[in-house]
Amino acid sequence: MSYESRFTASPGYALGRLQRALDAVANSDDPQVRARARQKTAVWEAVIAGIASGQLEIGSRTPVADTPAWVTLEVAHGGFATGRYLAEAPLRDDELDRVRSLPATAPGTTDRERLNLWYLGDEGQATLLRALRTEQYRVDMPEESALLVVAWLLDRGHVEEALDLVAERPLMHRLRFTPHLAATATPSGAVVRLETVATVKAAIRGTRIPPEIARMRETLLVWHPLYDRLVALWCDTVDGDLPSLANTAEKADDQVVGGWPCRVWPADWAERRRALLADVETARIDGHAAAGRHPKATSPASFVP
Structure with missing residues (x-):
């Protein structure tokens, strides 16, 4: 399998x-x-x-x-x-205009394929190279960069690599393999935009954490560590191997093997228990318990004698 x-x-x-x-x-x-x-x-x-x-x-x-x-x-x-x-989208207005300008004998089984094949010709490749050099294009889907890559490879003499990309022409009749051509260059991601301190402060102060995200962070940062400490407390009272469910053919699947808790008591166990209970209470006082299931009987404190 x-x-x-x-x-x-x-x-x-x-x-x-x-x-x-x-x-x-x-x-x-x-x-x-x-x-x-x-x-x-x-x-x-x-x-x-x-x-x-x-x-x-x-x-x-x-x-x-x-x-x-x-x-x-x-x-x-x-x-x-x-x-x-996602790259299978209707032709945009500018693409429709381009297809209408093609001769009736242009190859392709669909308008999308005829357009993609046009961009593999001399005029189409020149258009893509011009867009590359002026950065007047936008790529929203990875597929939309395919013929840009072909133009780049051919321009730099990597003919075999370019031919490998278009040899089988998979899904050429369905997917958009060309970018959105734009009249102006797309700003670089490294462009710095200035704002006043007041504007930035207002934006930061206006940011609100969604309640779902707040509960998730609280669970991961506050309650899971407390549960881990609780489990560690009980593990330290086991005499021998930690208990687990048997998974061998000789024993039933629901049979517990290994040692049992509450058989040994480390010298610092009581002190660690008190520290855990104090931290659980502190978390409750700080308001963390209100966000989830932890105020219920299944909270860490409920399992510590």
Whole structure:
């Protein structure tokens, strides 16, 4: 069994996300919320249909059948591919104008392929080189840089490498392999923009951490370390090997092997217990307990005698 085939996602998750989207469409009075929910509904319907038909193999490095690994896919929440290629987009107005200007005998089975093939010709390559030198282009998808790379390689005499890129011309009839050409150069990422101190201070003070992120940080930074200390306390009272579930053929799967806690008591155990309880109480006083499950009976303090 291959590594990839052992790990697949349950379609139940996709069904649950679809139901949430449908509920939002049915129950929300906000037109914008309903519009977003309809988009999510379409995405999850595509995921479920792809899984049911066998077109999608969720969990695989190449989840869409007959699709190279380098194709950028639309991915829904949780890492579910929908089967849609992000670089497969309708022709923009400027692209339509270019296609209309091509002769009727221009090669290609689709307008997208005819346009891509035009950019492989002399005039198209000159257009791409001019955009490269003036930086008057924008790349939103990795695929949109493909023919720019071809132009760059040919301009520098790397003919064989350029031919290797376009030898098979995969998905040339579907995907956009050219960038957005712009009238002005795209600013470099290294450009520095100045703002007044007051503007920067106002922006920083206006920043708010989403409640979900705050709870996650609190759990990772406050409560998980306390749980780790609790586990360490009990581990130090085990006589022999730490207990675990048996996983051998000779023993039942639910049989515990190893030592048991509360058999030995280190000299500093009571002091460490008091320190843990004090830190748990401090966390509660600081307001951390209000953000999650920790005020309940399953908190660290509840397991320390």
